Amino acid sequence: MDYDVIILGGGMVGCATAYELSKYSLNIALIEKDYDVADDVAFINSSIVYDGVECKDDLAAKLENEGNKMMSNICEKFHIPFKKTGSLIIAKTDEEVLEIESMYEKAKKRGINNIELLDKNEIYKVEPNLNIDVKKAIYSKNTASIAPFDLAIAYAEIAFDNGVNFKLEEVVLDIQKLSKGYRVITNKNKFTCNIVLNTTPDGGTNANKDSIDSRKGSNINYFLLEDESMNKCNNIIQKFNYNDAIKRILKVPTVEGNTVLAVDSYKNIGYSDTLKYSSLLFNNIKEVDINTFYNFPYYDDLVVIDDSLIDRGYVNVVINHYGQVSMTPYVSQMICETVVNNINCVLKKNFIDKRREYYKIRELPQDEVKKIIDMDKRYGKIVCMCNKITEGEIVDSIRRPLGARTIEGIKRRTGAAFGRCKGGYCLNKLAYILARETDKLMTDIVKDSKKSNVMPCRIKEFDTM
Ligand SMILES: Cc1cc2nc3c(=O)[nH]c(=O)nc-3n(C[C@H](O)[C@H](O)[C@H](O)COP(=O)(O)OP(=O)(O)OC[C@H]3O[C@@H](n4cnc5c(N)ncnc54)[C@H](O)[C@@H]3O)c2cc1C
Known part of the structure; x- marks a missing residue:
């Protein structure tokens, strides 16, 4: 064998x-x-x-x-x-109250600990930044x-x-x-x-x-919101079965410090409907705060x-x-x-x-960063300006066991090109480093799959690209 x-x-x-x-x-x-x-x-x-x-x-x-x-x-x-966030499954109407009460009883029978059924006053103590009207919620510390x-x-x-x-x-x-x-x-x-x-x-x-x-499947529609400009919740907020089209609406404080608003829908809804339904969990969403809108099959x-x-x-x-x-x-x-x-x-x-x-330079104290840069200058060269990712980290993500072989692989391992400019500034630099480290031509570098080349061809005959 x-x-x-x-x-x-x-x-x-x-x-x-x-x-x-x-x-x-x-x-x-x-x-x-x-x-x-x-x-x-x-x-x-x-x-x-x-x-x-x-x-x-x-x-x-x-x-x-x-x-x-x-x-x-x-x-x-x-x-x-x-990040241990805790979560609230909320009910806004009397009908929804009955639904979450039954969900709570079922969870208790399943032996799930650290959960409580909260009434209105208790909910806002747990989550003071919740800016919508809620009647009851299941609170989980898990x-x-x-x-x-x-x-x-x-x-x-x-x-x-x-x-x-x-x-x-x-x-x-x-x-x-x-x-x-x-x-x-x-x-x-x-x-x-x-x-x-x-x-x-x-x-x-x-x-x-x-x-x-x-299988039937559904669609999930995401807004990624910049953190500093909104009333951020500490807990994950969820609301189920809004109507026949909407399975679930979610608000999630992410590990990276942003907030994700998500609408899980049976039908393929677009940006405007996602905005409409998201408002059920978060009042006054300002469109200027929406960094990104994603839509996936779920x-x-x-x-x-x-x-x-x-x-x-x-x-x-x-x-x-x-x-x-x-x-x-x-x-x-x-x-x-x-x-x-x-x-x-x-x-x-x-x-x-x-x-x-491996190093995450942006999370280290200055004196430690200095020592690392003294050992390897590439850790002092910022490639992704938005997320402050250095050339040293990019190279390491390629050389690590099962290292990155695509732009997506570098992004996911380091966080480069995940910032506000979405790679507008650093994409060509990432492609250049990946080509150099893997001994390939830049025109051979792919985003994630075959034929997703980030540069289709050379447009001028320079010696280097
Ligand atoms: C938008 C979204 C949000 C999510 N949010 C959450 C969440 O909040 N909490 C949570 O717990 N989970 C969540 N999930 C679920 C979780 O992230 C995914 O289900 C999980 O990561 C699926 O990825 P996977 O890599 O395991 O894929 P799988 O589909 O399970 O992996 C199968 C692998 O097999 C490979 N493959 C397929 N066919 C072949 C073949 N013929 N030969 C060789 N290889 C093959 C595929 O390329 C793939 O890598 C979410 C998923 C999505 C899409």
Whole structure:
């Protein structure tokens, strides 16, 4: 066999499971079709760590709640920004009061702790900046916000350092059952293995096609608001089931210090409707404060963890759920347990449970920054003016284990080009550094996927670009 375990898909769950399995004496490969791991993680690098209160079904609630309990330790270990924010699920009408009362009772029965039902006066004590009229709210002290891409990349980097073989830019085309184990066929190779862990969203070629094809999905519409110019809330504010078209409206204080307003809708609504519905959670939104408007296809809240074929070496995991990040620590441990119970392996003695360190210059005190610049002048050269990211950090993001190979990869690892000018100032500098460090032409540098070249061609024949 080429490998003991092959993980299909380098998304959040694939990377986390690779990390968990890399603790064992196993020969593991992870196959990902994109240039980078976790390429589909939410573009705005801030996610809610839910606690299961809001979930309709019990399985999702359990996965979120267990993941929530593990998240702060993981973030501390991996040095990932984690902000315990707390949350309010609000009711504005009598009908909504009944809905959240029933949600609260259900959450209590599910064994979710640290939650309270607050009346009007108590709500404004918890959240003085809430500038709308509210009757009742479920207050949870469990919820938090984190940077999801950072989490995924940390899992992947440690797995890589502990021997997992990451095969990027390789598309899985087929999975064939052999008399013993499986053959995984990609656009570049054929591999054999004992166990296949399929975390790709279409469930691979063999399993769960019916449940996937029947998904409905929704759209999520985001406003990213600049922090200094608004009444910022300390808690995540959520409101459910506004009307037939609107599933949920959210206001989230992000780990980066901004605020995200989001409208989760069944229909594709545009900027104006997003503005209209956002006003239900936040009065007097000034359009001048809106830094960015994003619109994504969202999820149908599907969770499939199918280990019924584990005796034949196949586990299928499909999570198309808005709380996938929150579930990941628990889900990945569960999958790992299933695998190690079905294959001969032991815990490694030399497992390194540590992420390689790197500098975030803008967060360091001046005297420390000076010492770093004395060692390497590139840490004194600012490339992204908006977010104050230096050339040293960009180079490091490319040279780190599983380093960035695209502009998007640099942005997500460093925060460069995520500022107000959205790369207007630094995009060409990022492309230049990436080309230099990877020994490529600037015209070969892509934004995130094949054919997304940031420069289509040379327009003048200079010696350098
Ligand atoms: C807008 C938005 C907001 C979100 N907010 C939150 C939040 O607040 N809290 C929270 O907990 N979660 C949240 N989520 C959920 C979470 O961020 C995502 O579900 C999760 O990150 C999905 O990303 P993934 O990388 O795990 O993708 P997955 O789809 O799970 O990963 C599968 C991977 O498989 C790869 N792949 C697919 N087919 C093949 C193939 N044939 N061969 C090889 N590789 C293949 C894909 O490229 C992908 O990388 C949000 C999601 C979105 C979109």
